[in-house]
Amino acid sequence: xxVAPAKExxxxxxxxxxxxxxxxxxxxxLSLTIKQGxxxxxxxxxxxxxxxxxxxxxxxLPLTHGSIWEDDRRIDTMRPEKRGFGMVFQNYALFxxxxxxxxxxxxxxxxxxxxxEIKERVAEAIELVHLEDQASKLPGQLSGGQQxxxxxxxAVVLRPPLVLMDEPLSNLxxxxxxxxxxxxxxxxxxxxxxxxxxxxxxxxxxxLADRLVVLRLGKVQQIGTPRELYSQPANAFVADFMGYRNLxxxxxxxxxxxxxxxxxxGIRVRATAMTDLKVGDATIVGVRPDxxxxxxPGTTSDGFLVEGLIEVVEYQGREVVTEVRLPNGLSLTxxxxxxxxxGSRVSVAAATGRTLAFADDNTVTRVPDLGVSAEAxxxxxx
Amino acid sequence: xxxxxxxxxxxxxxxxxxxxxxxADRGVDRTLWLLLPAVIFVVALFVYPFLxxxxxxxxxxxxxPGIFGNYAKFFADSYYRNTIWxxxxxxxxxxxxxxLASVPFAYWMRGRFPGKRAVTxxxxxxxxxxxxxxxxxxxxxxxxxxxxxxxxxxxxxTDTPLKLTYNYWGxxxxxxxxxxxxxxxxILSYTSGIDPxxxxxxxxxxxxxxxRFMRITLPLLAPGLATTFSLAFVMAFSVFPxxxxxxxxxxxxxxxxxxxxxxxxxxxxxxxxxxxxxxxxAVELLVIAAVQAIRRTFYIGTTGGKGA
Numbered sequence: 001x002x003v004a005p006a007k008e009x010x011x012x013x014x015x016x017x018x019x020x021x022x023x024x025x026x027x028x029x030l031s032l033t034i035k036q037g038x039x040x041x042x043x044x045x046x047x048x049x050x051x052x053x054x055x056x057x058x059x060x061l062p063l064t065h066g067s068i069w070e071d072d073r074r075i076d077t078m079r080p081e082k083r084g085f086g087m088v089f090q091n092y093a094l095f096x097x098x099x100x101x102x103x104x105x106x107x108x109x110x111x112x113x114x115x116x117e118i119k120e121r122v123a124e125a126i127e128l129v130h131l132e133d134q135a136s137k138l139p140g141q142l143s144g145g146q147q148x149x150x151x152x153x154x155a156v157v158l159r160p161p162l163v164l165m166d167e168p169l170s171n172l173x174x175x176x177x178x179x180x181x182x183x184x185x186x187x188x189x190x191x192x193x194x195x196x197x198x199x200x201x202x203x204x205x206x207x208l209a210d211r212l213v214v215l216r217l218g219k220v221q222q223i224g225t226p227r228e229l230y231s232q233p234a235n236a237f238v239a240d241f242m243g244y245r246n247l248x249x250x251x252x253x254x255x256x257x258x259x260x261x262x263x264x265x266g267i268r269v270r271a272t273a274m275t276d277l278k279v280g281d282a283t284i285v286g287v288r289p290d291x292x293x294x295x296x297p298g299t300t301s302d303g304f305l306v307e308g309l310i311e312v313v314e315y316q317g318r319e320v321v322t323e324v325r326l327p328n329g330l331s332l333t334x335x336x337x338x339x340x341x342x343g344s345r346v347s348v349a350a351a352t353g354r355t356l357a358f359a360d361d362n363t364v365t366r367v368p369d370l371g372v373s374a375e376a377x378x379x380x381x382x
Numbered sequence: 383x384x385x386x387x388x389x390x391x392x393x394x395x396x397x398x399x400x401x402x403x404x405x406a407d408r409g410v411d412r413t414l415w416l417l418l419p420a421v422i423f424v425v426a427l428f429v430y431p432f433l434x435x436x437x438x439x440x441x442x443x444x445x446x447p448g449i450f451g452n453y454a455k456f457f458a459d460s461y462y463r464n465t466i467w468x469x470x471x472x473x474x475x476x477x478x479x480x481x482l483a484s485v486p487f488a489y490w491m492r493g494r495f496p497g498k499r500a501v502t503x504x505x506x507x508x509x510x511x512x513x514x515x516x517x518x519x520x521x522x523x524x525x526x527x528x529x530x531x532x533x534x535x536x537x538x539x540t541d542t543p544l545k546l547t548y549n550y551w552g553x554x555x556x557x558x559x560x561x562x563x564x565x566x567x568x569i570l571s572y573t574s575g576i577d578p579x580x581x582x583x584x585x586x587x588x589x590x591x592x593x594r595f596m597r598i599t600l601p602l603l604a605p606g607l608a609t610t611f612s613l614a615f616v617m618a619f620s621v622f623p624x625x626x627x628x629x630x631x632x633x634x635x636x637x638x639x640x641x642x643x644x645x646x647x648x649x650x651x652x653x654x655x656x657x658x659x660x661x662x663x664a665v666e667l668l669v670i671a672a673v674q675a676i677r678r679t680f681y682i683g684t685t686g687g688k689g690a
Contacts, residue, residue, distance in 0.1 A: 060582050080585040093583035097601045097681030106597070107587035140683055158587065 008161050009070045011035050012194070017076075018065030018218075019052050026052040027218045030066070034162075039188050039195045041209035043202060043241065049218035050198045054164050057196060059083050070161070081110075086155030088165040092147045094139035100126065100150050101135045107158045125157035128187065145176045152184070156191060165197045169204065181207060202241050206230065214238050216363065232356075234274065236284040237363035239356065244286035245333045249360060252281045260357050265328040269304040271357040282360035289321065291354035292334035294346055301349035308332065313342050324348055439656035452657035462658070465638040466665055472550070472625075472637065473618035474669075476557035480565040480618075481611045488569040489599065493578070502570075509563045513556070517627040520556050521547055524628075552628030553635050557618050565614045572606030573599070576685045602685045608677035612670045619666050638662045 012034040019027045027049040034040055042050040055061040057068065059080035068076035075083055086107075094103050104125050108118045126135050129149035139147055148168060155163050168184070169177045185208055188195055199205050205212050206226040214221040214229065214237075222234040233239035236247055250262040250269065260273045262285055271285050287303075295305055308324040311331065322340050324332045334348060405411065439452055446455045456462050487505070491498060508516060523529055524546040531543035546552055576599060584594045622639040629635025638658065646655035 058586055060585070080582070081588045081590055083586075084588065085586060087583065087586040089579050089583055091577070091579060093577065093579040095580060095584075095598060096684050106584070106589070110584075110588035110593060138681075138683070154587070164586075 008036055011071065012162060013069040014057075014066070015069065016066040017053070017056060017063055017068060019049075019056055019061060020064045025218050027056070027215075028065075030213075030215075030220055032213060032220075032223065034194060034196065036161075036194055037192045039197065039208060039210045041205035041212045042196065042198045042215060043200070043205040043212050044215035044221075045200055045241075047217075048215040050200075050215050051166055052218070053215070054166050054196060054198050057162070058085055058087050058164050084158070084160055086158050086160035086163040088148075088151045088155050088163070088168045090167045090170060092139075092151040092168075092171075094147055094150055094154070096139055099136050099138055100131060100142070103139065103150055104154050104157050107154065111158070121157055125153040128156070129153045129183075144172055145180060148172060148180060149183075152187065156187065156193060159191075161194060163193050163195045165195065167198055167200070169199075170201075177204075184208060202243065206242075214241060232274065233286075233358075235361060235363065236286060236358040237361075239284075239286045239358060240363075244288050244356070246285075246287045246289065246292065248285050248330055250283050250285045250357070252277050252279055252283050252357070255279055259352060262357055265330055267304060267306055267326060267328055267330075269355060270302055270352045271355040272352055273357045275357075275359045277357060277359065284358045284360050285355060286358060287332075287350050287355045289333045289335040292332060292336075292348050292350050294334070294336050294338050294340070295349040296347075299347070299349060302352045303350040303355040305347060305349040307345060307347045310340055310342050310344050310346055313340055322346075435656045435659060438653050439660050441653040443651065443653055446654065452654045453661070455654065456657060456661060461636070462641055465636055465641045465658075466661070468635065469619055469621065469637040469639075470665070470669075472553055472557060472621060472635070473615055476554055476561060477565075477611055477615040477618050479558060480561040480614050481569070481607055483562065484566040484569040484610070485573075485600075485603070485607070487566055488573045489595065491570060492573040492576070505566055506563045508559050509567075513560055513623045514627070516559050517556050517624045520552065520559065520624075520628060524552060524555065547628055548630050550629070550634060553621065553625050556624035556628050557621060560624070561614050561618055564617065565610050568610040568613065569603070569606060572603055572610070575606075576602050601681060604680040605677055605682050608673050608680075612673050615669055615673075616666050619662070619669075638665075 014030055014032045014034075017027065017030040018025065030049075030053055032040070042053055044050050052061060056063050056076070059076075059078060059082075063076050066076075067074055095106065098106065101122055104122045105118050108121060113121070126132055129152055131146060131149055131153065134142055134146060139150065142150065148171075151168065155165075165184075169180050172180060181204060184197075187193065188208075197205070197208060206229075209226060211223065211225055212229050213223050216237050222229060222238045224232075229238060230242050233242050233244065236244075240247060248264045250264040252260050253263050253268075254261040255273070255277060258273055260271055260277050260283070262269050262271055262283055264285055269285055277283055293301075295301060299305065306326055308326045310322055311325050312323040314321040316335075319335050319337050320340055321333065321335050324334060324346060326332055332348060340346060402411075440449045442448055442451045446452050448454070491501065511519075521528075525531070526543040526545075526547075528547075530546070531540075534540050534544065546555070580598050580602075581594045584598050589597065620639050621637055622643070625631055625635045625637045625640060629637075631637075631640050639662070642655045642658040642662065645651045645658060
């Protein structure tokens with residue numbers, strides 16, 4: 001058999017791609033154009049359809065709706081072995097009975113590459129991931145990180161027009177994950193590999209990808225560059241994923257152009273509206289822990305300024321993460337390099353530009369915990 | 383395997399306590415007592431009868447003097463010596479067929495699909511019937527006036543009935559009927575133990591279905607094939623009821639189990655019968671040793687499976 005030559009495309013187009021399992025829609029209407037050399041991350045919690053999308057791209061799952069185009073060539077009807085994409089699996093899927101070298105050479109052998117060329121390219125790929133000393137070992141004799149590198153070498157040795165990665169770092173420990181992340185980014189830059197990368201880790205997605213696709217329940221929530229998603233999340237769900245840990249239910253009391261005034265259980269907040277909001281609408285006000293500032297005496301702030309009780313202080317090296325209980329019983333998380341202590345009172349503030357208001361679409365359900373602490377706050381005030 | 387009668391409580395500093403720690407280090411502790419019922423069982427039902435039979439086989443008789451008299455007699459008598467060959471001639475092809483024919487079935491059935499349970503049940507039913515019932519059924523089915531021959535003559539494939547009973551083919555077919563489900567079940571568990579993402583990975587690397595089978599599945603299945611072959615062979619080599627019912631037990635299908643049986647219960651020569659049984663065991667061990675030696679040349683280890 002012959003594999004389609006791994007010629008490069010200028011763009012890969014997913015046109016309203018969907019996949020249903022019986023009644024359940026695992027993925028609906030994913031439309032995306034991937035340019036050559038781009039690094040795309042599919043981001044979302046488990047069950048959001050990101051792996052389904054990847055398997056559809058690889059050809060391991062047939063589509064039930066839509067089509068996939070490699071420039072002018074329709075590829076969603078082709079079998080996986082004909083597509084010529086490289087894939088890195090979550091559990092690596094290394095062939096346990098073959099040495100590292102054989103694993104890497106497998107794809108080339110399937111393509112009937114001349115033996116001399118196989119040898120050269122395999123050595124090159126193994127060098128790329130720094131596994132020269134392990135080349136004759138079986139996968140079972142390698143550590144998790146090394147296996148991961150074999151899986152990557154095995155995918156890139158084919159010089160595929162597209163590399164698909166399915167949560168490749170999720171089985172590694174935190175330290176190794178950071179190292180491999182850098183390596184993957186470096187490889188991508190060095191080889192100019194078009195990559196689609198699936199992850200549930202927003203940090204990983206932000207640091208690796210040129211563009212992110214955030215998915216929820218099979219539906220696209222937002223597509224954009226890391227910067228766009230980080231500073232302008234389209235909805236509360238994306239905001240939650242992008243690290244807006246403070247998401248509070250509120251009521252819109254006034255609309256002033258792009259800004260709204262919202263009532264967060266008695267606290268008045270001026271926020272930037274991310275969607276069209278009318279007076280009386282339920283809204284979710286989001287602010288990132290980094291954007292909540294500790295306000296000294298005499299400070300003014302256009303977003304909000306409120307005093308609260310410091311309940312928890314987590315030391316994190318340069319900074320502390322603090323949970324502050326507000327007079328209305330809600331708690332606010334903030335990150336600061338100031339020296340704070342549990343039990344003392346503090347004024348916190350945030351700018352309107354950093355305080356975002358989203359439509360309350362019930363995608364984020366954070367129940368404010370009005371427990372013992374709220375009573376303690378009340379008791380402290382009386 | 384002595385679990386030892388250890389003191390109930392021990393302070394690590396006293397010598398007895400230290401000794402206990404050293405034993406525990408090697409995996410010897412009180413939980414080993416749990417092995418006792420199994421040990422009694424094995425000794426009473428396997429070790430003792432085996433040793434008894436072994437000593438019986440070395441007991442000289444009138445026409446077989448000396449410790450190895452019974453063994454010498456067996457190999458001197460061509461009618462008896464031949465039973466080894468006659469049994470191997472049946473058992474090896476039947477086992478090979480059962481093992482190899484199971485592979486495509488098990489490969490096809492390794493995933494989940496509707497009706498899998500029904501198909502498995504159908505393939506496994508012959509195991510539950512027992513050899514005698516199977517042999518009787520085959521006798522009716524394969525006989526001169528059996529359905530198979532009637533059908534073959536009806537469609538004019540043959541004009542005279544094929545002789546499929548009271549000869550090699552009758553016994554061979556019965557070994558397949560009773561041995562196949564056994565081999566199939568074992569192979570099925572081996573194929574389901576192979577991580578399915580390995581094949582998916584191979585397919586993204588350009589391997590066709592056939593290449594995936596030959597390069598990934600088959601090599602990972604090889605140790606399982608060797609084990610299945612060994613177990614199925616032992617079962618086939620001890621063929622007895624079907625050789626008696628479907629073969630020619632005094633002629634071409636005078637298998638080794640029949641030889642041992644007739645010595646024990648026709649001639650009441652227990653020591654000769656024991657010697658034949660020992661020879662039977664030795665032949666089985668030789669074949670298994672050969673298979674395991676081949677097996678050692680394959681990759682043995684994890685096949686991905688669950689959570690690898």
